[in-house]
Structure formats: C-alpha cells, structure tokens
Amino acid sequence: MYDLHTHSTFSDGSFTPEKLVRCAALSGITHLALSDHDCTDGIEEARLQAKECEIQLIPAVELSVSWHGKSIHILGLNIDPGTQSLQQGLSRIQATRLSRAEEMGRRLAKKGIEGSFEACVALAGKGMITRSHFAQYLVSIGVMPDIRDVFNHYLAEGKPGYVPTQWAELSEAIGWVLDAGGIAVIAHPQRYKLTSSWLRRLIIEFKECGGQGIEVVSGRASDGDIQSSAHYAKKFELYASAGSDFHGPMQHWVTLGSLPALPEDLKPVWNAFHE
Ligand code: AMP
Ligand code: MN
Ligand code: MN
Ligand code: MN
Numbered sequence: 001m002y003d004l005h006t007h008s009t010f011s012d013g014s015f016t017p018e019k020l021v022r023c024a025a026l027s028g029i030t031h032l033a034l035s036d037h038d039c040t041d042g043i044e045e046a047r048l049q050a051k052e053c054e055i056q057l058i059p060a061v062e063l064s065v066s067w068h069g070k071s072i073h074i075l076g077l078n079i080d081p082g083t084q085s086l087q088q089g090l091s092r093i094q095a096t097r098l099s100r101a102e103e104m105g106r107r108l109a110k111k112g113i114e115g116s117f118e119a120c121v122a123l124a125g126k127g128m129i130t131r132s133h134f135a136q137y138l139v140s141i142g143v144m145p146d147i148r149d150v151f152n153h154y155l156a157e158g159k160p161g162y163v164p165t166q167w168a169e170l171s172e173a174i175g176w177v178l179d180a181g182g183i184a185v186i187a188h189p190q191r192y193k194l195t196s197s198w199l200r201r202l203i204i205e206f207k208e209c210g211g212q213g214i215e216v217v218s219g220r221a222s223d224g225d226i227q228s229s230a231h232y233a234k235k236f237e238l239y240a241s242a243g244s245d246f247h248g249p250m251q252h253w254v255t256l257g258s259l260p261a262l263p264e265d266l267k268p269v270w271n272a273f274h275e
Helices: 017-026 044-051 082-112 116-124 133-142 147-155 170-179 194-208 223-236 269-274
Strands: 031-035 056-067 069-079 182-186 214-218 238-243
Touching: 017 031, 017 044, 031 044, 044 056, 056 082, 056 170, 069 170, 069 214, 069 238, 082 116, 082 133, 082 170, 116 133, 133 147, 170 182, 170 194, 182 194, 182 238, 182 269, 194 223, 214 223, 223 238, 238 269
Parallel strands: 031 056, 182 214, 214 238
Antiparallel strands: 056 069, 069 182
C-alpha cells in the first residue's frame, strides 16, 4: 500500500517524522513518502524509523511554485535530498517563507492581531512556517472558532493576512527534482480552481519542463476528481500518483492507510522509481 504525500512537523504536519512513520506502518502502508512543504530536513529521521518499522521511505518534497499568479504544488518523489541545486532552491524558498511570514504578522497586526509572527516561529520550531501555523494560532487566541474560518476570513487569497508571494518558477522546481534523480508530480490538480483549458496548459508546460506525473488519488479527492485526474493522466501519458496529503489527526477526514486504489489502466508512478 502506497502513500506518496504526507507532512510532518518539518512543515505543517502535527506528527514528527518518527511518529508519522510509525503510524503509517501500523495502518498497513508499505511505501511512504514524506513530502514536507519546501523542506527535506525530516527525511533522515523518517528513514531511520522506516528501517525500524520495515517499511519503505520514499524521500520527497512538496515544492511551492508560482505559475501565472497562482500557487501550484509540485511533488518531487524519490529524490536524493543531498542534491546541491535542490538544496539551494529550497534555501531560497525558505527565505521567502520567512519574510512572507513576517509580512503576514505585520498585516494581521494592522487588523488588531498582535504577535502572530513570533507565535508562529515558536509553533513551527525547526520546520517551515506556513499559513496553517497562523491559522492554528488565530484559533488558539479565539479570533475564529476553526481553521477553515480563519482561512476564509484572514488567510485565503485576497484576505487581510494574505501576502502575494513569488515562489519558484515551474521550470526551476522541476529542474531541481530532475537534478535530484526524482519524478516531478503535479499535486492535487483539482485544488487550484483552474478551468480545464488552464489545467491543460499547466500540464503541457509541466511536461515540456520534464514533469512526468499527476496525483490522481488524493486524500480529499472526490470520485469525480479522481476520474478527472485519471483522464488527464491517460490523455497526457503521465504517471499516476496516490497520496493522502495527511497533516495529522485534526483533519479527521483524511486518515492514513485508507486511500482508494488507483484506477486500473494507469501507470503507477512507483513503476518509475525502479527504472
Ligand atoms: P502555505 O504553503 O504556507 O501557503 O500553506 C498552505 C497550507 O495551508 C496547505 O498546504 C494546507 O495544508 C493549508 N491550507 C490551505 N488552504 C486551507 C484551507 N482553506 N483550510 C485549511 N487548510 C488550508
Ligand atoms: Mn500543508
Ligand atoms: Mn499542497
Ligand atoms: Mn501537501
């Protein structure tokens, strides 16, 4: 059983890599990718625990990309995290993340919410600071009752705490993944609210840059989403990936070890790991 998209405390997941791997093994997963946002620092810990639990750890990362003003997530699967160009790219995005978080703090302060940046630095620890940390902090101080409300009122695009950010270019992100010997995969293609013609355009450009896969089965995808992604996988001859996008037990609608099977007649992305 494969799960090729998960998060740990090195980004916005609530489990340490060690705990994530243990829970994955207990839930029957045999091949797990740790794919933190813009960070590979949790992979070593996950690898050690995977050895202990006798499951396969697939080193991975979820890269933040800006494409025509939209934020797109590109998974790099089966990468060598020690690759220099990848780490240089990650350092740049990490610096962007930090200054963006400072600016989010300033913008929220203008709305009367003080100290959010400092609180998120503490919450994130040695991991990436993400909007999820801001959401968690705002809920903890009672600004809004739940995470979803905070996103809708403060953190989603166009809301007061949202900071337009220039992430990596699509071509450079895919380049880093290729340098690292990995397979680039478009994460959760339904989540960008692209029209079908824009999604086609994304896929064409992605393939031109050397991208090879698309996430077909995802934790939050509906049957219709899966069918639609399967259609693109076939039409554009892409490998199909399956990943829960697990962040922790607070997202009770996504659990480890419960992904539906990939539709038949697709090429599973893990076939490409051994080529
Ligand atoms: P960032 O990469 O810092 O912009 O944070 C993005 C993360 O926030 C995503 O990976 C999700 O985990 C989370 N997120 C984005 N939108 C929402 C939402 N509407 N509700 C809950 N979590 C969200
Ligand atoms: Mn996330
Ligand atoms: Mn994502
Ligand atoms: Mn993710």
